[in-house]
Amino acid sequence: MIKPKDLHGGRFLWGAHHPHCERHRHHLIWIGHHPFCLGCTAMLVGLLLGAIWFAFFSPPSFTLAGWVLFHFFLLIPTVLQPFLQMKTFKILSRTSLGFCVASFFLTGFFSLQQPISPVLFHIFQITSFFLVYRVLSGLRSMKIDNPCAGCPHGNYPVCDWNLPRLLETTEQKEIFTNFKRADCRKPL
Amino acid sequence: MYKFIMIEGSCGSPYDLKSCESHANKMTTEGYTLEHVYQTTTASCLGQSKRVLVMVFKKTQ
Numbered sequence: 451m452i453k454p455k456d457l458h459g460g461r462f463l464w465g466a467h468h469p470h471c472e473r474h475r476h477h478l479i480w481i482g483h484h485p486f487c488l489g490c491t492a493m494l495v496g497l498l499l500g501a502i503w504f505a506f507f508s509p510p511s512f513t514l515a516g517w518v519l520f521h522f523f524l525l526i527p528t529v530l531q532p533f534l535q536m537k538t539f540k541i542l543s544r545t546s547l548g549f550c551v552a553s554f555f556l557t558g559f560f561s562l563q564q565p566i567s568p569v570l571f572h573i574f575q576i577t578s579f580f581l582v583y584r585v586l587s588g589l590r591s592m593k594i595d596n597p598c599a600g601c602p603h604g605n606y607p608v609c610d611w612n613l614p615r616l617l618e619t620t621e622q623k624e625i626f627t628n629f630k631r632a633d634c635r636k637p638l
Numbered sequence: 639m640y641k642f643i644m645i646e647g648s649c650g651s652p653y654d655l656k657s658c659e660s661h662a663n664k665m666t667t668e669g670y671t672l673e674h675v676y677q678t679t680t681a682s683c684l685g686q687s688k689r690v691l692v693m694v695f696k697k698t699q
Binding site: 452453454455456457460461462467487489490605607608625 | 640642644672673674675676677678679680681682683684690691692694
């Protein structure tokens, strides 16, 4: 009976969420010598900006329609981003998304004059958040960007680019030392 | 001589065992035996994770 073993060198660097190779450059942002996931980092920046905006810059008192429109406006870059795979636009869209999420909850909970009872309004608010999340995730999965697809070096983690990391242990060295791209099959 | 087959799963979505089985059977008919299985879990965006299974086959002498 063969038991699965942990693949040494198969994990991403901390916080990177992607291989840090050249083909994934538009998914990464380098801080010093360490790569971080561009989407998650930009979204975190957006969340912080939204929280700072709310805490220190007294957001306008929205009507319900104005509040809904304001947050839909902030979501526009996220809707367009799967179709515009550019690094700068991705930074903008994820920052805008983070700002939108922070503002949506903070203004919705603490500064919006709610036209219905607060409990009903918060149920509506949380339900609509998850509905929009599902719609946007669905849209993103329709146009997913996978830099490993069609890569001449193969699919991470068993690819030529990652080979030096796979060869770091003696046992894996014996197996992967003669690795050839042609010997790796990825089932459909 | 080795052959590698990589199968991707994801958080909450297990490996396609039918695919693992059919590939193992196909490799056996081609004269390869399963020698090692490696797996790795990689952290993904928004706290999710992705699993990868690497099946290593060796040509039977």
